[in-house]
Amino acid sequence: MSTHTPATRATVGTAFRPASAAAVGALAGAVARLHLPGDARYAELTVTSNITKAVRPLAVVEVTSPDEVSATLRIATASGVPVAVASTGHGATETMADAILVHTAALDExxxxxxxxxxxxxxxxxxxxxxxxxxxxxxxxxxxxxxxxxxxxxxxxxxxxxxxxxxxxxxxxxxxxxxxxxxxxxxxxxxxxxxxxxxxxxxxxxxxxxxxxxxxxxxxLPEVYGGAIWFDGADATAVLRTWSVWTDLLPEEGTTSIAVMRLPDMDPFPEPLRGRTTIALRFVWTGDPAVGEEMIRAMRAVATPLIDAVGVMPYSAIGAVHSDPDDPMPLHESSLLLDEFGPDTADVLVDLVGPDAQTAQAMVEVRQLGGAVRRGPDSAFAHREAAYQVFAIGLMIPEIAQVVVADSRRIVGALAPWARDGGLPNFTDTAGVGWARRVYSPAVAARLGTLSRRFDPAGVLLAGRGVRD
Ligand SMILES: Cc1cc2nc3c(=O)[nH]c(=O)nc-3n(C[C@H](O)[C@H](O)[C@H](O)COP(=O)(O)OP(=O)(O)OC[C@H]3O[C@@H](n4cnc5c(N)ncnc54)[C@H](O)[C@@H]3O)c2cc1C
Structure with a gap:
């Protein structure tokens, strides 16, 4: 058996150690910032926001120009080593073992x-x-x-x-x-x-x-009318049922999601929301604020909010609508797309994750899609027609990790009557063929596969494997 990977092989495969060493050696002479395991900068650039998705590439190339990206891809191809890419680590899905990671942090124009x-x-x-x-x-x-x-x-x-x-x-x-x-x-x-x-x-x-x-x-868009209203879990049925009907009537100027939350009893979570089940209603209205206020009135009236933080806000503060935590945590994520979310669906969700349910999920969110998402140019985004997305997050702490996974399957299974096939690329945290089958229609996957063979003939890009296998 050969001990090295020929540079002419048709498809880049799992790297042999000598090939890895050759790639890293060649990169050292070709790029300015090469970081190896054990370097402080390697550690910084391989942090992932979901710490269950640890990445351990052979080396990190912190590219400073398109030429360095090109050089990295050519060297990796010649050595038979795959290449991955990251910028923040928020969407890590692969271990990147045996791969070179191109990190784009320095491309900051x-x-x-x-x-x-x-x-x-x-x-x-x-x-x-x-x-x-x-x-x-x-x-x-x-x-x-x-x-x-x-x-x-x-x-x-x-x-x-x-x-x-x-x-x-x-x-x-x-x-x-x-x-x-x-x-x-x-x-x-x-x-x-x-x-x-x-x-x-x-x-x-x-x-x-x-x-x-x-x-x-x-x-x-200097400003929007929006924010979040938090309700007590005890009001879950009324809030979710009303939301299920309200979203059907909401004009396109309004984008909304609702999340059943179980936030831990600790900082930085606000005191009224900690250690209990709450419901977060998110709403952004891009039309006349006075009309937006009228629109949200029906939801405001459902129950007495724990916190009402909906009003005119600068667009630059839009992150406050969801208030997503950015600190690295061990997470299990699951998602599914729905064709509808009516009162029956709301009742099932309350049974699954409401205040009286035994659930291991920290958050189960339903986002309304539709509106202008359904329109737009043809692209490789395959699920414009979905009406809602459900996204669940559980904390993978060792004592409950197995329960979190089983519980997420229970939720996905119970919502199956309203589900449609598929997932959104940014919310489907697997990799490879399984990821591509979920995220693309067969036609989109086939077209991407053809493009992958044309623009990446050696198959050096790790992310391309799902569409060409
Ligand atoms: C707190 C939080 C909130 C989120 N909210 C939303 C949301 O509201 N809507 C939504 O759609 N998504 C959302 N996401 C998902 C997010 O959009 C994806 O995880 C996205 O991939 C993150 O990109 P990144 O560059 O920050 O992460 P990274 O982990 O650095 O990159 C993730 C992936 O993006 C691709 N990528 C990154 N850089 C490049 C590049 N230069 N060239 C080609 N491909 C590249 C690669 O496939 C890479 O594996 C959220 C994620 C988090 C953590």
């Missing part, structure tokens, strides 16, 4: 073109920085519930944010990507340049290339 309402954003930039830079111009970028998330990681997964129903899928605002495809070529992808690649990068995550910068439309 950020330009706001206020007059033309667009931004150019480096692949290492988080949404918080874009919002801060755009806010003085009264402009907004369509981020997700947490502004700590990376712009490119979010957009390549479609991006369903707190303005999804009024403004659509965030990836629909992408004008162009600068990307290094798996073959090491530096390319631009837009509606007119490499349009097939442009199609695939909006939903295809890192399966076709490593994005180095993205150009996005900004919307004129």
């Amino acid at each position: 950020l330009e706001i073109h206020a007059a033309q309402r667009w931004a150019r954003v480096g692949a290492g930039v988080r949404w918080a920085a874009v919002l801060e830079a755009a806010a003085p111009h009264g402009l907004a970028g369509l981020c997700g519930s947490s502004t700590d998330v990376g712009v490119v990681g979010f957009l390549t997964g479609g991006g369903v944010g707190p303005l999804a129903r009024s403004h659509g899928l965030s990836s629909d605002t992408v004008r162009a990507f600068d990307v290094v495809t798996g073959d090491g070529e530096i390319r631009r992808a837009s509606a007119t340049e490499n349009p097939e690649l442009f199609w695939g990068l909006r939903g295809g995550k890192g399966s076709l290339g490593i994005v180095t910068a993205v150009e996005i439309d900004l919307v004129e």
